[in-house]
Amino acid sequence: MEEALKKWKRPALFALAGALAGLAYYCLVGCSTGGCLITTSPFVTMAYMGIAGWLLSGMLGMDCDERCKKQRIK
Numbered sequence: 572m573e574e575a576l577k578k579w580k581r582p583a584l585f586a587l588a589g590a591l592a593g594l595a596y597y598c599l600v601g602c603s604t605g606g607c608l609i610t611t612s613p614f615v616t617m618a619y620m621g622i623a624g625w626l627l628s629g630m631l632g633m634d635c636d637e638r639c640k641k642q643r644i645k
Contacts, residue, residue: 585628
């Protein structure tokens with residue numbers, strides 16, 4: 572159980588940070604005319620940025636274990 576929580580901790584934090592960044596973007600920049608699909612609603616902006624944060628955590632979270640190090644040596 573602890574391993575599963577540890578595995579999902581980083582992506583969840585990145586998604587939360589992305590959602591908060593999306594909310595900040597909506598509040599500070601937003602779209603006053605309603606023509607922008609992503610920034611018309613705070614929920615859409617938060618979901619979009621949350622998904623972007625989750626994907627970013629996958630790119631930055633590639634840890635190399637002992638197997639990876641052994642493969643590089645050969």
